[in-house]
Every structure is written in C-alpha cells, then in structure tokens.
Amino acid sequence: MQDALGAPQSVLLLGGTSEIGLATLRRVLRTGRTRRVLLAGRDQAALEVAAKDLGGGPEVRTLRFDAADDPADHEAFVTEATRDGDLDVVLLAFGLLGDQERSEEDPAAARRVIDVNFTGAVAVLVPLLRALRAQGHGTVVVFSSVAAERPRRANFTYGAAKAGLDAWCQGMADRLVGTGVRLMVVRPGFVHTKMTAGMRPAPFATHPDAVAEATWRGLVRGAQTVWAPPALRWVMAGLRHLPRPLWRRLPG
Amino acid sequence: MSPEIAGPSPGGAGVRPPGGVGGDDRLLSGWGRTSPTRATVRWPLTDDDVAHCLAEPPQRGVVARGLGRSYGDAAQNAGGTVLEMTSRRGVLAADLEAGWVRVAAGTSLDELMRWLLPRGWFVPVTPGTRMVTIGGAIAADIHGKNHHRDGSFGDHVRALRLRTGGGEELTCSPGTHPEVFWATVGGMGLTGVILDATVALLPVETAWMLVDAERAADLDDLMCRMESRDHEYRYSVAWVDCLARGGSLGRGVLTRGDHAPLAALDRPRRERPRHFDPRPVVTTPQVVPPGLVNRLSVRAFNELWFRKAPRRRVGHLESISYFFHPLDGVVGWNRLYGPRGFVQYQFVVPFGAEDALRGAIELMSRSGAPSFLAVLKRFGRANPGPLSFPAPGWTLALDLPAGSVELAGLLDLMDEIVLAAGGRVYLAKDARVRADHLGGMYPRLAEWSDVRAKLDPAGTVTSDLARRLGL
Numbered sequence: 115m116q117d118a119l120g121a122p123q124s125v126l127l128l129g130g131t132s133e134i135g136l137a138t139l140r141r142v143l144r145t146g147r148t149r150r151v152l153l154a155g156r157d158q159a160a161l162e163v164a165a166k167d168l169g170g171g172p173e174v175r176t177l178r179f180d181a182a183d184d185p186a187d188h189e190a191f192v193t194e195a196t197r198d199g200d201l202d203v204v205l206l207a208f209g210l211l212g213d214q215e216r217s218e219e220d221p222a223a224a225r226r227v228i229d230v231n232f233t234g235a236v237a238v239l240v241p242l243l244r245a246l247r248a249q250g251h252g253t254v255v256v257f258s259s260v261a262a263e264r265p266r267r268a269n270f271t272y273g274a275a276k277a278g279l280d281a282w283c284q285g286m287a288d289r290l291v292g293t294g295v296r297l298m299v300v301r302p303g304f305v306h307t308k309m310t311a312g313m314r315p316a317p318f319a320t321h322p323d324a325v326a327e328a329t330w331r332g333l334v335r336g337a338q339t340v341w342a343p344p345a346l347r348w349v350m351a352g353l354r355h356l357p358r359p360l361w362r363r364l365p366g
Numbered sequence: 367m368s369p370e371i372a373g374p375s376p377g378g379a380g381v382r383p384p385g386g387v388g389g390d391d392r393l394l395s396g397w398g399r400t401s402p403t404r405a406t407v408r409w410p411l412t413d414d415d416v417a418h419c420l421a422e423p424p425q426r427g428v429v430a431r432g433l434g435r436s437y438g439d440a441a442q443n444a445g446g447t448v449l450e451m452t453s454r455r456g457v458l459a460a461d462l463e464a465g466w467v468r469v470a471a472g473t474s475l476d477e478l479m480r481w482l483l484p485r486g487w488f489v490p491v492t493p494g495t496r497m498v499t500i501g502g503a504i505a506a507d508i509h510g511k512n513h514h515r516d517g518s519f520g521d522h523v524r525a526l527r528l529r530t531g532g533g534e535e536l537t538c539s540p541g542t543h544p545e546v547f548w549a550t551v552g553g554m555g556l557t558g559v560i561l562d563a564t565v566a567l568l569p570v571e572t573a574w575m576l577v578d579a580e581r582a583a584d585l586d587d588l589m590c591r592m593e594s595r596d597h598e599y600r601y602s603v604a605w606v607d608c609l610a611r612g613g614s615l616g617r618g619v620l621t622r623g624d625h626a627p628l629a630a631l632d633r634p635r636r637e638r639p640r641h642f643d644p645r646p647v648v649t650t651p652q653v654v655p656p657g658l659v660n661r662l663s664v665r666a667f668n669e670l671w672f673r674k675a676p677r678r679r680v681g682h683l684e685s686i687s688y689f690f691h692p693l694d695g696v697v698g699w700n701r702l703y704g705p706r707g708f709v710q711y712q713f714v715v716p717f718g719a720e721d722a723l724r725g726a727i728e729l730m731s732r733s734g735a736p737s738f739l740a741v742l743k744r745f746g747r748a749n750p751g752p753l754s755f756p757a758p759g760w761t762l763a764l765d766l767p768a769g770s771v772e773l774a775g776l777l778d779l780m781d782e783i784v785l786a787a788g789g790r791v792y793l794a795k796d797a798r799v800r801a802d803h804l805g806g807m808y809p810r811l812a813e814w815s816d817v818r819a820k821l822d823p824a825g826t827v828t829s830d831l832a833r834r835l836g837l
Contacts, residue, residue, distance in 0.1 A: 118400030118797030250445030294404035
C-alpha cells in the first residue's frame with residue numbers, strides 16, 4: 115500500500131538502468147517504507163549493478179523486460195512482476211532517443227524508436243494496469259517528454275512517439291478515475307544523462323535528481339502532469355503558440 | 367424489567383441498494399481522504415449474510431466498515447470486500463434499571479444518544495463526533511474527554527458477539543474468551559466482524575453540561591492546571607495553539623465539565639431537560655480548492671479562538687452536542703482540506719515524559735506546519751487490550767494538511783520523539799507510521815498477532831491498514 119503521504123511498500127522500475135528512473139526510485143526509497151523493489155530491463159548485468167548501487171534496505175529483484183517483445187511476453191512479464199504481491203508504484207522510464215536523421219532515412223530505425231517509446235510502452239501498460247485495477251490501488255508514473263508537447267526538427271521521431279504515449283496516458287488517466295489506480299505523466303525537458311551525452315543542452319536543461327524531486331512532489335501532491343523543471347509548464351504554454359517560422363529557428 | 371426494544375432498523379434509502387447483500391464497486395477512503403482504494407461494498411442485513419461473506423471470501427479478503435471516521439486506511443480493503451455495517455442498526459435489548467443496552471454493531475452513537483437521553487441515560491464514552499458506530503468504537507477502542515476517569519469505550523463493553531475470520535461465531539467478554547475480547551477491543555476490526563455488543567450506560571439527569579473554561583498562557587501553565595484539577599471533573603480537554611512561539615508556546619484553552627443536574631437548569635430548560643435533537647448547522651461544499659487550510663489561515667483562526675475564549679468562566683451551561691461534538695454541526699468538514707486531504711497525528715507519551723511532549727510541540731511550532739485545533743488531554747488507566755491506544759500519560763492530536771513533501775519527514779521526527787519516550791501513535795488516526803516502529807509502540811503486538819492468527823488462520827479479515835503495517 116501507499117501511505118497517506120505517498121510512500122509505497124513496493125516499486126517496479128521499467129527501464130531499470132534509466133538514470134531518471136533510478137534517481138526517482140532513490141527519491142522514493144528515502145521515505146524508508148519501501149520493502150520490495152523490482153528492476154526490469156534488457157541488460158541483466160547492468161540491472162545487477164543498478165541493484166547493488168541501491169544498497170541495503172529493500173529487497174531488490176531484477177527481471178528481464180524488453181519493450182520490443184511480443185504482447186504474450188508482456189503478459190508473462192506482468193504475471194512474474196506481480197508474483198510476490200501488490201505493485202504500489204510503477205515507474206515507466208525506458209526510452210530510446212535514436213538518431214533523428216537516421217530515422218528519416220532508415221525505416222527500421224524509425225520503427226524501432228516508435229516501437230520502444232510508444233507501442234512497447236502501451237503494450238506493457240495494458241496488462242500492468244489490469245493487474246493494478248484488480249488490486250484496487252496503485253500509481254503509475256510514465257516519463258513522457260517535453261518533446262511530446264510540440265515536434266522539433268532535432269528529435270521529432272522520438273517526440274512523435276512520446277506524444278503518442280503522452281496522449282494515450284492522458285486518456286487512460288481519465289479512464290482510471292474511480293478505480294483506485296492513478297496515472298501521472300512526467301514531461302522532463304533536456305536532462306543531462308547518458309542518453310543526451312555529447313548533445314548541446316537545450317534551455318532549462320536539468321539533472322536526473324531534479325526530475326526525481328519534481329516527480330516525487332507531483333506524486334505526493336496528487337498531480338496529473340508534472341513538468342521538470344516545473345517552469346517548463348509555463349514556457350511551453352507560450353512556446354506551443356509560437357508561429358512555425360519562429361519555432362523552427364529556435365536553438366537545439 | 368422487560369427490555370425496551372427499538373428494533374433493528376434497515377438501512378434507509380441511499381444506504382442500501384435493493385437486493386439484500388448487494389455488491390457495488392466503490393472508491394473508499396478514511397476521514398482524512400488520503401489514499402483512496404477500490405473495493406466491492408456489500409450490505410449484510412443478517413448474521414447469516416455476514417457469515418456468508420466470510421465463508422466465501424474473495425482473494426483479497428473482507429473487512430467491516432462503519433461510518434468511515436477512522437482517519438486513515440483502517441476501514442478500506444483494496445481489491446477485496448468491505449462490509450458496510452450501517453445496514454444493521456438498532457437497539458436489540460435494554461435494561462434501563464441496570465443500565466445497559468445491546469445494540470447492533472452498525473448503530474451510531476448519534477442514534478444511540480437520541481434513544482438514550484430522553485430515557486435518562488448516556489453513552490459511557492463519546493469521542494469528538496457522534497458519527498461513529500458501536501463496532502467502530504470497539505475496534506478502535508475510542509476514548510473521550512473522560513478517559514482520565516472512566517477509561518475507553520472497551521472498558522464499558524460487557525460482551526460482544528463476533529464472527530471471526532475463521533468463520534466461527536463467538537460471544538466474548540472480559541470473563542469469557544477474554545483474550546479474544548481484548549484482541550477485538552482496539553483490534554482495528556482485524557479479529558473478525560463485530561455483530562452486536564452489550565454496553566454499560568451512564569445515568570444522567572439532563573442533556574446539558576456544566577462547563578468551566580479557562581485560558582492558559584503557555585504550555586507549562588496549561589499542563590499545571592490540568593494536573594492539579596482534572597480529577598475534579600468527569601470531562602476535560604484542552605485546545606493548544608501549535609503555531610504560537612516563544613513565551614506563548616503551547617498556550618491554550620482548557621474546557622472541563624460535568625453532566626448538569628436537573629437543579630442546575632433554568633425553568634424553560636427544566637420543562638424538557640433531556641430533549642436531544644441536534645441538527646447540522648452548515649454543509650461543506652462538495653468541492654473545495656486545495657490550500658485553504660494553510661499557515662496564515664490557521665494562525666488567524668488560532669489567534670481568534672484564543673482571544674474569544676474567556677479568561678475564566680465557571681458553570682456555563684452548554685448542550686451535549688456543543689460541548690462534545692461541535693464539528694458535527696459542520697457536515698463534511700473534512701472536505702475543507704481540499705482534494706489532497708489531511709492527516710491526523712495523535713500520540714500518547716507517559717507521565718514523566720513531559721519533555722517529549724514539549725519537544726513535539728516545539729517541533730510543530732518551529733516547522734510552521736499548520737495544525738488546526740490541536741487537542742491535549744491526560745489519559746488515565748490503560749485496559750488489557752494489546753492494541754488499545756490509551757495509556758496513562760499525555761495525548762496530543764494534530765490535524766495537518768496532506769500533499770506536502772515536508773510533512774512526511776516532520777512526522778517521522780515526531781515518531782522518533784514518541785518512541786524514545788515510550789509512547790505510541792493511535793492506529794485509528796494513523797495513515798503513515800512506519801511498520802517497523804509498530805512493535806516498539808505496541809510491545810504486546812506479538813501477543814495480539816497470535817490471537818488473531820488462531821481466530822483467522824487464512825487471514826480472511828484484512829484491510830489496507832493491515833497490509834500497510836504488516837498486521
């Protein structure tokens with residue numbers, strides 16, 4: 115169960131090596147009430163390292179998960195993830211930025227970005243949310259992106275996939291009202307991680323720990339949408355109306 | 367004397383859908399409106415209905431719910447079944463010579479008082495609201511302003527009928543199956559479903575209270591006044607301003623009283639001395655924006671409340687509802703905290719640990735967390751219930767808006783103070799204590815768990831609170 119101030123007893127991190135995901139998980143663990151953690155991802159060795167880095171305290175289990183797997187695999191994954199009891203908080207933090215120019219040339223590359231960020235995410239959320247609805251409670255945090263708000267030249271394949279996921283999650287969050295299950299969307303801006311290493315930071319660039327703090331505050335507050343940094347909400351509220359000729363000349 | 371019987375009343379329209387036991391998926395939360403979860407709600411009308419619900423339990427178990435006045439998650443059961451016991455109400459038997467009634471567990475104290483007062487009797491213990499059921503009063507072992515003299519609700523229960531999680535029907539009392547009786551008193555509904563209970567009553571001449579009120583300039587002054595003269599009154603409680611700082615830290619208003627004898631009433635009141643028909647005054651809107659209860663509004667309220675209280679007033683006549691249940695006049699006052707809800711934090715520390723109490727109030731004052739109506743009281747003797755909350759000492763209750771990240775850390779610090787002083791928090795109010803602190807706060811937890819495991823080996827009766835605290 116999550117307590118009145120948001121602290122969960124169990125957390126599943128999808129994308130168990132994601133820096134934003136792990137930073138958020140560490141923030142959640144500071145509540146001192148989490149006893150069970152599940153790290154799910156493709157790279158078993160990297161998951162083990164991440165598990166070790168979490169230190170003592172909760173019992174940590176690693177699970178193989180690949181967003182690009184078949185629906186039947188996703189079903190089996192959810193069965194496995196719920197084997198030891200309720201999932202109080204699920205963090206969906208996997209993502210693939212991809213190479214924008216390549217995705218404009220190579221259909222397989224374009225498809226992979228869409229498959230991981232959108233199709234795969236929705237495909238695992240469907241059986242997960244079914245399990246959460248059956249337990250009558252739970253919170254899902256989906257990491258979308260500021261790129262979902264308005265497509266940019268620099269990363270619009272990724273942005274389109276995140277926009278799809280973001281839209282699906284907004285609809286689902288409304289669908290979940292009254293079920294005891296909550297879904298919260300987080301839209302980080304440019305975050306300094308290995309995914310963005312070597313890229314020129316966009317304005318309002320932030321760090322995983324700051325995204326984690328904003329996410330945790332949103333969870334406690336009962337927010338539906340969180341921006342990280344929070345100022346991006348107002349920046350994007352203006353920028354989304356910027357005329358296209360100006361928008362495409364913006365840096366980054 | 368033959369018992370006067372009001373008869374069990376079925377739930378009215380809106381309480382129970384047609385079709386008996388029913389079953390309806392609903393989002394349930396406690397009075398604090400935090401952590402709502404979904405459960406299938408059923409309305410058992412008869413003992414057999416209850417037995418049936420327990421005999422074929424869903425995978426995630428069953429718990430009984432009364433009027434939902436536990437602040438946290440005691441009366442909710444995510445993904446499982448919740449039995450709304452308000453479908454079983456009424457006085458089943460009574461002896462108004464000897465002074466006892468047997469009532470269905472879903473009967474509220476409000477209904478019981480309306481029935482008892484005109485007949486010259488009162489409930490032995492009443493909390494700050496009449497809107498609790500008898501079953502809930504036993505399961506939380508509630509206390510009132512008379513704890514220093516009369517103990518808690520469980521001390522006045524002569525016997526109760528329980529359908530255990532294992533499916534057995536047991537009649538228990540302090541003399542028969544005492545271990546089951548005392549595990550149920552304060553057991554947060556986890557030993558089974560209470561069907562009905564026999565409760566000893568307090569004779570009263572009128573439905574009025576004679577009340578003395580006085581202001582105290584600071585915490586020491588307040589505690590000193592309570593220690594020296596609480597024993598002269600049946601009822602005593604103090605309100606503390608937790609935002610006052612420096613020399614005024616812990617200033618408060620002390621209110622104490624007794625049931626007014628007939629002779630104390632003036633002529634108009636003496637014509638209907640035991641008339642009791644309180645009505646709600648206002649209703650809180652369904653939707654209130656978050657943040658209404660904040661540091662500024664609470665500071666302003668506290669200042670007003672302190673200044674409006676008389677420096678000293680003796681023998682003031684007040685109605686029972688005004689004295690005991692002022693908040694019942696405001697229907698849905700819990701909605702004032704907005705959609706994020708609130709947490710009530712109530713702890714007790716033993717006499718001798720006054721420094722811990724002072725430390726806790728200083729911590730609250732320093733943090734600036736806006737606690738609206740902090741309540742201080744001295745507890746008397748504890749009863750044998752292993753999970754019963756009251757123990758000799760000082761108890762303080764605070765209401766705090768949820769939704770801020772800082773509150774969790776603040777309350778964890780409060781827990782440390784309470785634990786170090788040998789105190790505990792009240793489970794009927796709790797929504798956030800650490801599971802691993804429970805054993806320290808309730809040293810007889812293992813004894814209670816043993817009784818429960820025997821009564822309910824499969825763990826059929828469970829709740830969100832039980833899951834959260836590993837009970």
